[in-house]
Amino acid sequence: MILIFALAAFTATLLGGIFALRFRDKLHLILGFSAGAVIGVALFDLVPEAIDLASGVYSVKSVTTFIAVGFVIFMILDRILSIHSHGDEANCSNPKHGGFHGAATLAVHSFLDGFGIGLAFKVSPAVGIVVAVAVLAHDFSDGINTVNYILKNKGRANTAFGWLIADALAPVVGIIASLFITFSQATLGLTLALFAGFFLYIGASDLIPESHHRHPKIMTTIMTILGILVLYLAIYFAE
Numbered sequence: 515m516i517l518i519f520a521l522a523a524f525t526a527t528l529l530g531g532i533f534a535l536r537f538r539d540k541l542h543l544i545l546g547f548s549a550g551a552v553i554g555v556a557l558f559d560l561v562p563e564a565i566d567l568a569s570g571v572y573s574v575k576s577v578t579t580f581i582a583v584g585f586v587i588f589m590i591l592d593r594i595l596s597i598h599s600h601g602d603e604a605n606c607s608n609p610k611h612g613g614f615h616g617a618a619t620l621a622v623h624s625f626l627d628g629f630g631i632g633l634a635f636k637v638s639p640a641v642g643i644v645v646a647v648a649v650l651a652h653d654f655s656d657g658i659n660t661v662n663y664i665l666k667n668k669g670r671a672n673t674a675f676g677w678l679i680a681d682a683l684a685p686v687v688g689i690i691a692s693l694f695i696t697f698s699q700a701t702l703g704l705t706l707a708l709f710a711g712f713f714l715y716i717g718a719s720d721l722i723p724e725s726h727h728r729h730p731k732i733m734t735t736i737m738t739i740l741g742i743l744v745l746y747l748a749i750y751f752a753e
Contacts, residue, residue: 515642516632517689523624523627523628526653527654530653531658531675531682542734544658546722547741550741554744554749556717560706561577561707561710563703564580564581564706565577565703567699567700568699569703571700577704584710588716589719621684622684623684624685625684628686630688631649631692632692633697648713648745653682660674661674
């Protein structure tokens with residue numbers, strides 16, 4: 515099953531990049547839904563699972579501290595490496611580099627997404643599936659951003675597609691890497707807490723602002739709420 519989701523992660527990223535090349539006028543709706551999905555999986559799945567797995571060894575306060583640490587770590591990486599950009603604002607990379615820096619950073623980011631899927635499957639298949647669904651929605655937007663980075667920095671379309679392939683392969687490599695790493699139950703709980711912090715930052719500080727940029731806020735807000743609701747229902751029925 516995990517190999518199926520590895521293939522799905524590759525496909526989602528690839529489709530996101532193709533979407534960016536052809537249907538940019540509908541992009542805000544997809545990003546809005548992705549934001550809700552990523553936030554939903556953090557609040558309704560990763561946080562409860564992290565607390566449950568770490569119980570008996572770490573307190574709830576310790577788990578929530580790791581969530582905050584994950585949020586801050588990703589925020590710092592975002593600011594230092596300029597992982598994301600919005601519209602016509604300052605680009606993530608120096609134009610003379612053709613957006614390569616931003617695209618490479620996103621590939622690393624996608625690797626961590628895949629690693630998170632692998633860790634979630636170590637908890638249970640149900641948790642793995644729910645996390646994978648949220649990551650797939652996010653990988654779709656990563657594919658979009660990868661293409662945008664190259665094109666915004668005057669890179670060629672074939673170059674953008676090459677980086678898109680690299681970004682699509684990254685979560686597959688992350689999933690495979692997770693198969694060779696074993697954590698104790700309590701440590702796995704803290705690791706999931708870190709990823710919950712990552713997801714909360716991605717949804718609240720990246721995808722929501724990106725979805726609202728120069729687009730009607732009513733429809734994008736509805737799509738974000740829909741994303742949260744869909745993930746809530748998916749987790750509810752999975753349990």
